[in-house]
Amino acid sequence: MINYDFPYAYENKLYHTLAFENQARGYKLYKASLDAGFTCPNLDGSKGTGGCIFCSSGSGYFTAAPEVPLENQLATEMARLRQKDPEARAVAYFQAHTNTYAPLPRLQELYERALRCEGICGLAIGTRPDALNAETMDYLKELKECTLLTVELGLQTIHERTARIINRGYNLQEFMEAYKALKIRGIRICVHLINGLPGETKQMMLESAAYIGQLRPEAVKIHMLHVLRGTPMETLYREKKYRPLSRDEYIRLVCCQLEVLPPETVIERLTGDGKKEDLVAPLWTADKLRVLGGIDQTLDRWETWQGRYFAGRETRIRDFLNREKRGSV
Numbered sequence: 001m002i003n004y005d006f007p008y009a010y011e012n013k014l015y016h017t018l019a020f021e022n023q024a025r026g027y028k029l030y031k032a033s034l035d036a037g038f039t040c041p042n043l044d045g046s047k048g049t050g051g052c053i054f055c056s057s058g059s060g061y062f063t064a065a066p067e068v069p070l071e072n073q074l075a076t077e078m079a080r081l082r083q084k085d086p087e088a089r090a091v092a093y094f095q096a097h098t099n100t101y102a103p104l105p106r107l108q109e110l111y112e113r114a115l116r117c118e119g120i121c122g123l124a125i126g127t128r129p130d131a132l133n134a135e136t137m138d139y140l141k142e143l144k145e146c147t148l149l150t151v152e153l154g155l156q157t158i159h160e161r162t163a164r165i166i167n168r169g170y171n172l173q174e175f176m177e178a179y180k181a182l183k184i185r186g187i188r189i190c191v192h193l194i195n196g197l198p199g200e201t202k203q204m205m206l207e208s209a210a211y212i213g214q215l216r217p218e219a220v221k222i223h224m225l226h227v228l229r230g231t232p233m234e235t236l237y238r239e240k241k242y243r244p245l246s247r248d249e250y251i252r253l254v255c256c257q258l259e260v261l262p263p264e265t266v267i268e269r270l271t272g273d274g275k276k277e278d279l280v281a282p283l284w285t286a287d288k289l290r291v292l293g294g295i296d297q298t299l300d301r302w303e304t305w306q307g308r309y310f311a312g313r314e315t316r317i318r319d320f321l322n323r324e325k326r327g328s329v
């Protein structure tokens with residue numbers, strides 16, 4: 001279906017993809033993933049010690065060891081990217097753990113070293129809202145004047161009960177304070193959501209997307225919770241206290257979430273990346289193309305698109321619940 005009501009369609013996609021962004025920019029921008037040796041306040045004892053119950057390696061699955069100098073990590077990443085695209089340019093993605101969790105001089109040194117590397121034309125900084133102070137954000141504001149900059153904020157869910165179950169270590173108010181402080185400074189924000197967290201209903205996940213949509217972030221990443229080897233989530237799963245969503249449930253849910261997100265928000269991810277060797281469940285997440293294809297087909301079949309119910313999120317949630325009762329979601 002070609003939808004002329006959806007201004008961000010690209011290659012018949014019915015959501016606002018990174019591919020559309022790249023086309024509008026005139027060149028393709030990749031991400032070069034880094035582990036710059038940070039830790040996390042939810043691991044080192046300042047907020048908690050166990051970390052989020054799904055955490056394994058602080059999400060730095062594709063990064064090199066933190067001991068490898070940042071310049072070498074980026075050179076390796078650029079060589080990898082240029083094998084498929086000789087003209088590749090990239091943002092340095094500070095991915096592993098909490099990448100604003102250090103004194104400002106250390107952050108300045110790391111970010112600026114990354115920006116001096118060949119082929120790097122910006123930064124994406126993954127962090128938690130409770131690891132952003134005013135001094136750091138003021139510096140990020142200066143930085144975004146001279147380079148491409150995105151702050152990636154993990155939220156996962158708006159529901160406080162779930163936040164306690166997953167041992168996230170901060171509440172929604174802390175997220176909102178950081179979000180607003182970044183927005184006031186004009187910094188591009190990408191919010192992360194996870195579907196299939198323990199104890200969450202589909203309505204709750206849809207509410208998280210609808211809530212975030214109303215904040216109009218520049219970008220969103222959504223993925224399914226991965227049960228990884230060696231994490232507390234693995235124990236819950238093995239003890240049959242946790243049931244992951246099926247692929248079809250996930251696909252239909254994501255389509256509903258896309259409907260309540262604003263059309264201008266770039267969808268940077270709809271499937272997760274995890275180490276396949278460590279993935280315990282759900283195994284269907286390893287076939288990303290099938291998930292993405294299912295999302296495209298479902299949007300097309302429903303004759304819907306990202307943002308269709310953005311202004312009327314309550315209507316969409318009611319509609320979703322009615323559909324679920326009829327067994328079609």
Ligand code: SF4
Nearest residue numbers: 040051052055058097
């Ligand atoms: S915030 Fe990230 S790095 Fe820290 S414990 Fe949670 S998942 Fe792990």
